Amino acid sequence: MSDPTPPPSTDLSGKVAVVTGSGRGLGLAYATALARAGAAVVVNDVDAGIAGQAVRSLTEAGGRAVAEVVAVGTTEAADRLVARAVQEFGRLDIMVTNAGILRDRVLWKMTDDDFDSVVTTHLRGTFTCARAAAVQMREQGEGGSLILIGSPAGQRGNFGQTNYAAAKAGIGAMVRTWSMELGRAGITVNAVVPVAATAMTETIPAFAPYIEALHRGEPLPEFLRKGEGFGTPEDCAALLPFLASDAARDVTGQCIGIGGDKLALWSHPQEVSAAYAEGGWTPESIAATWHHSVGSAPQTVGIPAPKAR
Numbered sequence: 186m187s188d189p190t191p192p193p194s195t196d197l198s199g200k201v202a203v204v205t206g207s208g209r210g211l212g213l214a215y216a217t218a219l220a221r222a223g224a225a226v227v228v229n230d231v232d233a234g235i236a237g238q239a240v241r242s243l244t245e246a247g248g249r250a251v252a253e254v255v256a257v258g259t260t261e262a263a264d265r266l267v268a269r270a271v272q273e274f275g276r277l278d279i280m281v282t283n284a285g286i287l288r289d290r291v292l293w294k295m296t297d298d299d300f301d302s303v304v305t306t307h308l309r310g311t312f313t314c315a316r317a318a319a320v321q322m323r324e325q326g327e328g329g330s331l332i333l334i335g336s337p338a339g340q341r342g343n344f345g346q347t348n349y350a351a352a353k354a355g356i357g358a359m360v361r362t363w364s365m366e367l368g369r370a371g372i373t374v375n376a377v378v379p380v381a382a383t384a385m386t387e388t389i390p391a392f393a394p395y396i397e398a399l400h401r402g403e404p405l406p407e408f409l410r411k412g413e414g415f416g417t418p419e420d421c422a423a424l425l426p427f428l429a430s431d432a433a434r435d436v437t438g439q440c441i442g443i444g445g446d447k448l449a450l451w452s453h454p455q456e457v458s459a460a461y462a463e464g465g466w467t468p469e470s471i472a473a474t475w476h477h478s479v480g481s482a483p484q485t486v487g488i489p490a491p492k493a494r
Contacts, residue, residue: 193432198223200429201274203266205257205314206284208235210383211334211418213242215281218422219429220248225274228252229266229284249274257284257310263317276325279429280318282311282356283334289345289388300348307352311359315374319367328371330429333360335376335440340451342486357440361453364438373437375428378451379421380414380444391490405445413491414447424448457484 197219207216208230216226220243228243228250230236236252243250253269255262270277285307288299315331322329338346339353356376363374380386382396382405392415395405399417409415424443427433442449460478462470 193430195426195430195432196223197279197426197429200224200278201227201270201276202279202281202429203227203229203253203270203277203314203318204281204283205229205266205310207281208232208239211379211381211421212281212283213239214418214422215283215425216250217243217246217248218419218425219279219281220246220250222426222430224279224426224429225249225270226251227266227270227273229257230254231256256306257282257314258305260313260317262310263313266314267317267321271321277318277321277329278327279330279332280314281332281334281425282314284310285334285349287346287349287388289349290347291345292347295347303348304352307349308355311356315359315363319363319370319372322372323367323370326370328373328434330433331363331367331372331374332425332428333374333376335360335378337378337380337442337488340378340440341488343488357451360440361438368437371434373428373433375433375437376440377421377424377428378440378442378449379418380442380447381416381418381421383418386415395491409491410445411447414442414444414449415491416445420445458482 202219202224204212204216204226206212207228216228220226226243228236228239233254236254240250240252251273253266255265267277286303288303290299311333318331333356335356336353338350339357342350360374360376367374382399386392387396395409399405405416421443424441428436440451442451458479460474
């Protein structure tokens with residue numbers, strides 16, 4: 186017999202969201218999904234024309250949206266975004282930290298600017314925007330949702346992405362920390378780990394042919410959508426209204442993957458094996474023990490390339 190209890194509501198009517206980096210791609214898909222669920226949205230991009238187009242697409246579909254053109258990273262930018270939400274819509278309930286850039290290079294070719302610019306946008310931008318949102322939400326006293334955008338690169342590492350992977354890994358640590366700090370205020374904190382066809386993933390050779398076919402109007406093959414959990418930006422967007430809604434009031438401190446037909450929960454870093462030595466370890470005793478105890482099943486690294494089935 187089926188459960189007659191209706192699913193909890195994911196209606197966001199009356200709620201207000203800021204979505205950074207939402208002029209196009211995944212950010213626009215997130216903003217669109219939140220607006221369709223009833224939230225008013227502050228769209229953010231560094232390009233005024235792109236931001237304006239995004240606002241028009243949301244309002245023409247019946248949503249409420251305004252644009253705030255600013256590069257995230259600084260405290261001033263974060264304060265502007267929160268202030269715009271309060272000025273236009275009277276409050277802030279949802280902060281989505283999506284803005285990001287790529288400067289991919291292997292370690293020995295990565296410059297200080299390559300590293301700093303990516304960390305500033307992704308990691309510092311997430312910190313400043315989340316902090317400004319938390320201050321506003323705590324003052325309102327009605328809870329809220331911080332939705333931080335992570336990446337498989339931050340969970341497993343990725344060749345050529347020292348800066349990006351480090352920033353996204355830091356976001357996962359922020360999720361766990363802030364979920365503890367903000368729990369008493371009723372503010373949930375979660376990371377979305379999307380896998381989608383975007384301008385970023387189009388640069389990955391293993392995905393490029395499938396994304397090119399998608400641009401030609403061809404559907405993604407089932408092995409990608411199901412096996413790899415790889416789809417369109419719109420496939421990833423459904424998770425945002427859920428996490429921002431009353432249906433997810435008990436969901437916090439989690440890194441949640443979504444893409445294609447797949448929804449997944451990522452594990453937190455934890456010990457997977459241990460050994461003990463009476464009185465402590467010496468270099469020699471570690472060497473004698475490693476390969477048949479703690480180190481017998483080393484953890485894998487990197488994002489597996491998709492393989493047709």
